[in-house]
Amino acid sequence: MELKGKKVLVVGLGKSGLAAALFLRRQGAQVTVSDIRSAQSLGKDIPALIEQGIAVEAGGHGLLTFRRQDLIVVSPGVPLSTPELAQVAKFGLPIIGEVELAARFLKGNSIAITGSNGKTTTTSLCGAILENAGLPARVGGNIGLPVIGLVEDSREDDWSVLEVSSFQLETTESFRPNIAVILNITPDHLDRHGSFANYVAAKERIFAAQTPEDILILNADDDVASRAAARAPSQVFWFSRKRVIRQGAFVHEGVILFRASEQAAPEPILKLEEIPLKGVHNVENVLAAVCAARLAGAAPEAIRAAVAGFRAVEHRLEFVAEMNGVSYYNDSKATNVDAAIKAIEAFPGGVHLILGGKDKDSDYRQLRPLLAGRVKAVYTIGSAAEKISTHLEGAVHLVAAGTLDRAVSLAAAAAEQGDVVLLAPACASFDQFDNYEHRGQTFKSLVLARRGAAAWQNASA
Numbered sequence: 001m002e003l004k005g006k007k008v009l010v011v012g013l014g015k016s017g018l019a020a021a022l023f024l025r026r027q028g029a030q031v032t033v034s035d036i037r038s039a040q041s042l043g044k045d046i047p048a049l050i051e052q053g054i055a056v057e058a059g060g061h062g063l064l065t066f067r068r069q070d071l072i073v074v075s076p077g078v079p080l081s082t083p084e085l086a087q088v089a090k091f092g093l094p095i096i097g098e099v100e101l102a103a104r105f106l107k108g109n110s111i112a113i114t115g116s117n118g119k120t121t122t123t124s125l126c127g128a129i130l131e132n133a134g135l136p137a138r139v140g141g142n143i144g145l146p147v148i149g150l151v152e153d154s155r156e157d158d159w160s161v162l163e164v165s166s167f168q169l170e171t172t173e174s175f176r177p178n179i180a181v182i183l184n185i186t187p188d189h190l191d192r193h194g195s196f197a198n199y200v201a202a203k204e205r206i207f208a209a210q211t212p213e214d215i216l217i218l219n220a221d222d223d224v225a226s227r228a229a230a231r232a233p234s235q236v237f238w239f240s241r242k243r244v245i246r247q248g249a250f251v252h253e254g255v256i257l258f259r260a261s262e263q264a265a266p267e268p269i270l271k272l273e274e275i276p277l278k279g280v281h282n283v284e285n286v287l288a289a290v291c292a293a294r295l296a297g298a299a300p301e302a303i304r305a306a307v308a309g310f311r312a313v314e315h316r317l318e319f320v321a322e323m324n325g326v327s328y329y330n331d332s333k334a335t336n337v338d339a340a341i342k343a344i345e346a347f348p349g350g351v352h353l354i355l356g357g358k359d360k361d362s363d364y365r366q367l368r369p370l371l372a373g374r375v376k377a378v379y380t381i382g383s384a385a386e387k388i389s390t391h392l393e394g395a396v397h398l399v400a401a402g403t404l405d406r407a408v409s410l411a412a413a414a415a416e417q418g419d420v421v422l423l424a425p426a427c428a429s430f431d432q433f434d435n436y437e438h439r440g441q442t443f444k445s446l447v448l449a450r451r452g453a454a455a456w457q458n459a460s461a
């Protein structure tokens with residue numbers, strides 16, 4: 001892809017947009033960045049861009065700016081339905097995303113992981129396994145470094161382990177991972193994609209450019225994800241925690257096994273009891289990582305040691321503290337209903353559940369069967385609170401907390417010894433927080449502040 005002298009517009013100045021703009025400039029392109037946020041909001045990034053000779057359009061998009069380009073690179077947070085993008089698309093102007101841009105330059109092998117839930121844990125674990133196995137690997141994408149940030153240090157003999165979202169995948173064309181993984185597909189981001197069918201189609205773009213030389217790993221226990229096998233141009237491997245499978249990773253009599261082919265004998269990798277992560281959904285994440293890492297060349301003993309030493313990723317069912325016999329868990333990354341279900345299922349009962357945030361056109365009624373016997377109370381926060389209360393009325397004790405601060409206080413006051421206070425919001429965070437990390441950090445700070453206050457009171461008594 002020749003970029004020298006080309007006029008390229010980067011739309012959206014998030015982390016990946018900034019990285020893409022700087023990369024494009026280093027490649028000799030004439031770069032402009034356009035963002036709807038004000039110059040004041042972008043203040044910390046603008047000086048670095050201008051210093052590199054990058055023009056900045058802030059406070060809105062100008063249609064003429066869009067039309068005067070040879071290429072547009074759109075950040076994942078910017079919908080393709082944005083009016084200016086929709087208009088120039090009609091003229092045939094090339095529009096790609098940061099992942100697609102990176103795919104044109106990234107060297108070496110790649111493992112790309114997507115799914116409605118579990119992406120970050122599986123990606124991080126897969127990277128840790130490869131590193132433990134002595135295989136050069138870097139982790140990036142939707143976590144850590146943007147994919148474009150991995151390009152310049154990439155080598156032909158290394159592995160890039162990438163978390164990719166539906167937002168990133170919908171703007172890919174030639175992105176071709178050697179190993180693609182779809183963990184699961186449940187309704188999410190319907191406010192962005194418009195329908196579940198569109199969302200599924202975006203996820204399935206992860207294997208669209210693959211060939212018979214490549215591998216697609218699917219969840220045999222997920223009906224929607226498993227249907228992708230019929231459309232895959234690549235070799236299909238499976239993972240399952242419920243049944244023995246012909247090719248891939250599965251659980252049998254409490255042991256994770258891997259089978260390289262239908263004719264091969266299963267090889268034991270590790271016992272379920274050696275997995276340090278909480279929840280059956282994390283068994284699925286481990287199975288997927290085992291399958292991908294084994295196919296990448298990691299030895300069974302290296303996989304076992306890496307899994308046994310792995311700890312929960314921040315904001316993913318992360319243990320925060322225990323006070324007065326009550327445990328506090330941060331699962332701020334549970335930004336959809338299915339993720340919240342998996343978090344609740346990790347506990348047998350006594351849960352004080354904090355739900356709410358920005359609604360994504362979700363159906364919270366799916367939670368109703370799970371609440372009885374497990375959840376003592378639901379504390380609603382954010383702009384989705386009223387909808388959640390309507391969907392869950394009569395199924396559980398509902399407390400309108402409004403804010404996370406008040407929810408933590410009310411839950412802590414009501415919880416008894418042996419109970420759990422769980423932040424698993426089932427919503428996006430953008431109504432009250434910058435992102436799910438900000439929400440999770442706030443939750444942890446509130447919990448740890450209470451622990452500190454309790455310790456001070458006990459010391460003063």
